[in-house]
Amino acid sequence: MAALLAGDVQVAIFRLPGDEFFGLSNIDPFSGAAVLARGIVGDSDGVPVVSSPIYKQSFDLRTGVCLDDDRVRVRTYPIRVTGGVVHVESP
Numbered sequence: 001m002a003a004l005l006a007g008d009v010q011v012a013i014f015r016l017p018g019d020e021f022f023g024l025s026n027i028d029p030f031s032g033a034a035v036l037a038r039g040i041v042g043d044s045d046g047v048p049v050v051s052s053p054i055y056k057q058s059f060d061l062r063t064g065v066c067l068d069d070d071r072v073r074v075r076t077y078p079i080r081v082t083g084g085v086v087h088v089e090s091p
Contacts, residue, residue, distance in 0.1 A: 002026045002037035003088055011077050011088050012037035014061055016048055022061035023077030023088055028052045029066075036074065 010026035039050040066072040078089040
């Protein structure tokens with residue numbers, strides 16, 4: 001899912017098995033579209049990733065680094081869950 005923060009900042013929030021949460025910028029740096037929340041979540045050699053639905057580049061959910069081009073990264077946002085409420089923290 002995606003969340004809208006102050007200043008029109010879009011964050012894609014991912015929940016993996018074991019209630020592990022990750023937050024990344026929702027903006028795909030290759031296309032400029034706000035689509036990462038609609039990407040395909042998976043695993044690449046043990047690394048949790050999301051693949052953009054546009055050009056299919058994969059991003060490490062932990063660091064935001066693009067697995068296809070390590071010169072590119074998306075901003076990460078710490079996620080905290082308290083009492084069943086998901087909180088997106090400022091980086």
